[in-house]
Amino acid sequence: MTTAAAAPDSDAVLAARFVREAMPFHTVLLRTARRLTLSQADAEDLVQDTLMNAYTGFHRFEPGTNLQAWLFRIMHNRWISTHRMKQRRPDTFSVAEFTDNDMLGSAGHSAIAERSAEDRALDLFCDDRIRDAVLTLPEGFRTVLYYADIEGLTYAETAARMDIPLGTVMSRIARSRERLRAALAEIDDDIRNVA
Numbered sequence: 333m334t335t336a337a338a339a340p341d342s343d344a345v346l347a348a349r350f351v352r353e354a355m356p357f358h359t360v361l362l363r364t365a366r367r368l369t370l371s372q373a374d375a376e377d378l379v380q381d382t383l384m385n386a387y388t389g390f391h392r393f394e395p396g397t398n399l400q401a402w403l404f405r406i407m408h409n410r411w412i413s414t415h416r417m418k419q420r421r422p423d424t425f426s427v428a429e430f431t432d433n434d435m436l437g438s439a440g441h442s443a444i445a446e447r448s449a450e451d452r453a454l455d456l457f458c459d460d461r462i463r464d465a466v467l468t469l470p471e472g473f474r475t476v477l478y479y480a481d482i483e484g485l486t487y488a489e490t491a492a493r494m495d496i497p498l499g500t501v502m503s504r505i506a507r508s509r510e511r512l513r514a515a516l517a518e519i520d521d522d523i524r525n526v527a
Contacts, residue, residue, distance in 0.1 A: 350390045354383065357403050364404065368411050378414070382407040420495060465515035473508035476501050 361382060365375035386393075386406050393402060466474065479490040480501070487505070491498045 346390060347387075350387055353399055354386060354390070354403060357400055358383070360400070361403060361407055365407060365411070368408075378407060378411055381410050381414075385410060420493070461519045462516065465512060465519065468515065469508050469511060473504050473511070476504045477508045477512075480505055 358379065361379045362375055365378040365382075366372065369375045369378055382403065386403055389406075393399065466477075469477065475494065476490055479485045479493060480487065485493065487498055487501045491501045494501070
């Protein structure tokens with residue numbers, strides 16, 4: 333029973349210690365975050381995220397070690413994670429940002445969106461049957477095949493870009509190549525039967 337009563341007190345003590353020891357670094361964290369993010373709003377978000385992560389893991393912090401260095405390491409790791417996540421995501425735009433001219437096309441420019449690299453690569457196939465065989469692959473299979481065979485990325489780079497395990501990339505590429513071989517063999521048989 334004393335353990336249950338001590339746990340809330342220790343949480344309260346830990347929280348008070350965090351406020352007393354870590355919060356004085358808020359200003360210096362914010363200044364460094366501004367240099368990393370180049371944006372006041374993003375810097376504030378980064379500092380908030382840093383302090384939340386630090387608070388969550390504060391029970392692991394060893395008193396007597398360099399708290400400022402610990403906080404900066406957390407902030408730097410959070411910034412890297414956020415930066416990588418933003419690189420993986422396509423840019424998004426609010427509908428409110430577009431004007432009528434954007435929607436209708438202006439100065440002779442088409443309002444049609446640019447086609448994806450995968451679609452442009454499919455256009456390189458001269459035979460519609462080959463293109464159709466590629467399009468029958470599931471989206472995930474098609475994407476890994478595109479990155480590995482068209483873009484020339486390594487399996488590890490493909491896994492990092494798609495944020496999936498390396499083994500998944502390897503199996504998807506093997507399965508998609510197997511399916512394409514079967515589909516292309518059927519096309520070859522059709523061509524031979526016509527000739």
